[in-house]
Amino acid sequence: MPAPTPALSRPDYRLPKSSEAFARAAKVIPGGVNSPARAFGAVGGEPPFMARAEGAYLHDIDGHKYIDYIGSWGPMIVGHAHPRVRAAVSDALVLGSSFGAPTVREAEIAEVVAAAVPSIAMARFVSSGTEATMSAIRVARGVTGRDKIVKMAGCYHGHADCLLIQAGSAATTLGTPNSPGVTAGAAADTLLCPFNDAEAVRRILEANPGRVAAVLLEPIAGNMGLVPPRPGYLETLRELTAKHETLLIFDEVMTGFRVAYGGAQERYGVTPDVTALGKIIGGGLPAAAYGASSEIMHRVSPTGPIYQAGTLSGNPLAMAAGLATLELLREPGLYDRLEALSARLAEGLEKAARDAGVPHVVQRVGSMLTLFFHDGPVHDYEDAKRSDTALFARFFWEMLARGVYLPCSQFEAAFVSAAHTEADVDHTVAAARESLAAVVG
Numbered sequence: 001m002p003a004p005t006p007a008l009s010r011p012d013y014r015l016p017k018s019s020e021a022f023a024r025a026a027k028v029i030p031g032g033v034n035s036p037a038r039a040f041g042a043v044g045g046e047p048p049f050m051a052r053a054e055g056a057y058l059h060d061i062d063g064h065k066y067i068d069y070i071g072s073w074g075p076m077i078v079g080h081a082h083p084r085v086r087a088a089v090s091d092a093l094v095l096g097s098s099f100g101a102p103t104v105r106e107a108e109i110a111e112v113v114a115a116a117v118p119s120i121a122m123a124r125f126v127s128s129g130t131e132a133t134m135s136a137i138r139v140a141r142g143v144t145g146r147d148k149i150v151k152m153a154g155c156y157h158g159h160a161d162c163l164l165i166q167a168g169s170a171a172t173t174l175g176t177p178n179s180p181g182v183t184a185g186a187a188a189d190t191l192l193c194p195f196n197d198a199e200a201v202r203r204i205l206e207a208n209p210g211r212v213a214a215v216l217l218e219p220i221a222g223n224m225g226l227v228p229p230r231p232g233y234l235e236t237l238r239e240l241t242a243k244h245e246t247l248l249i250f251d252e253v254m255t256g257f258r259v260a261y262g263g264a265q266e267r268y269g270v271t272p273d274v275t276a277l278g279k280i281i282g283g284g285l286p287a288a289a290y291g292a293s294s295e296i297m298h299r300v301s302p303t304g305p306i307y308q309a310g311t312l313s314g315n316p317l318a319m320a321a322g323l324a325t326l327e328l329l330r331e332p333g334l335y336d337r338l339e340a341l342s343a344r345l346a347e348g349l350e351k352a353a354r355d356a357g358v359p360h361v362v363q364r365v366g367s368m369l370t371l372f373f374h375d376g377p378v379h380d381y382e383d384a385k386r387s388d389t390a391l392f393a394r395f396f397w398e399m400l401a402r403g404v405y406l407p408c409s410q411f412e413a414a415f416v417s418a419a420h421t422e423a424d425v426d427h428t429v430a431a432a433r434e435s436l437a438a439v440v441g
């Protein structure tokens with residue numbers, strides 16, 4: 001069983017070894033990190049370097065233990081180093097780590113995904129969420145013969161050129177929502193709408209008849225902080241896209257197997273044409289997928305002309321980790337437990353923020369949530385950007401010092417895992433009370 005949770009208030013919180021490692025890394029890796037989201041750009045300071053993780057906990061190289069609410073940015077829904085996932089990966093490893101040839105397990109996991117996700121009859125596995133959404137867009141363009149796509153401001157879909165336009169996540173806080181290197185040509189085919197504004201999508205589709213291949217969105221936005229769809233929003237997008245013969249693409253890289261086993265499409269009962277999956281589907285190893293009806297997916301190479309490929313796609317270790325994780329998620333009661341734990345956390349944080357008298361709103365769907373330092377509900381990117389990010393940064397560091405590892409930006413969602421306990425959640429809320437008192441006082 002996990003060791004007891006760490007003590008509150010640590011005045012001696014320092015990261016000398018991490019700082020040394022960061023300086024070393026920064027000489028040979030841009031910013032010392034292999035993904036900007038890890039760089040603490042939004043909160044200042046230097047990140048702890050991690051040594052190991054188990055269950056709901058991370059351990060840094062300076063000897064600190066944290067209750068982890070990042071879960072590797074989403075994948076670790078059953079907790080870190082779960083014994084069943086570890087066993088599956090080590091069993092696979094002794095048989096060889098990559099063949100560049102088909103394996104039975106790829107069909108097995110594709111069957112599991114097709115059974116789970118309403119919009120998917122066939123899926124193609126890739127290695128990252130970026131590839132999944134990029135390929136989904138290519139399929140939509142290939143199938144419809146149209147060029148333009150509609151994207152929602154503040155949604156993040158990875159770093160494909162045409163999707164790095166008003167992207168959320170670290171692209172917001174690192175000041176590059178529209179990255180240099182994205183050509184005007186790539187940007188010109190991306191039409192932007194605010195999230196949660198179906199009328200804006202209607203106007204764009206009407207103004208561009210026969211030209212829009214796809215409307216793409218995170219059905220629950222997680223990359224501007226957690227922003228749920230307004231009632232009826234997804235349903236209206238479904239109607240509009242059907243009417244204009246435009247494909248509806250749900251990027252469920254974050255929400256897939258997270259907000260329900262069948263993702264947001266199961267939770268809200270709205271079925272898109274194409275779905276991108278990632279994160280949980282690889283159980284902490286690099287795997288992602290995109291899927292749709294057989295008719296659409298038969299248009300993908302080699303049965304169809306739309307090309308998409310990958311040396312490590314369907315990698316045996318990633319497939320083993322993904323399958324073991326999805327199997328654990330089918331255990332009865334798992335999502336109910338996640339829901340209850342997450343509700344307890346959201347209520348605790350809400351009450352702590354209210355008692356501290358700071359402007360706040362806690363938004364949650366299932367085990368994804370964000371405490372926004374914003375007065376009133378956040379419906380879109382513009383609302384999210386009005387949050388008090390300076391207050392967030394101070395709160396973040398106070399929490400870290402108290403052993404709670406939150407996403408290092410206001411524009412991210414926190415994730416609760418099945419390995420978290422009520423004691424972890426209560427500890428987190430107690431830490432939030434102390435932290436808020438420290439930042440307000």
Ligand SMILES: Cc1ncc(COP(=O)(O)O)c(C=O)c1O
Nearest residue numbers: 128129130156157158251253254
């Ligand atoms: C909704 C969403 N789509 C796509 C991606 C890109 O996935 P990856 O980082 O695996 O390329 C992410 C996260 O990174 C995401 O949150």
Ligand SMILES: NCC(=O)CCC(=O)O
Nearest residue numbers: 035037038073169223412
């Ligand atoms: N919500 C943002 C991500 O999940 C990105 C993680 C990363 O690029 O490290």
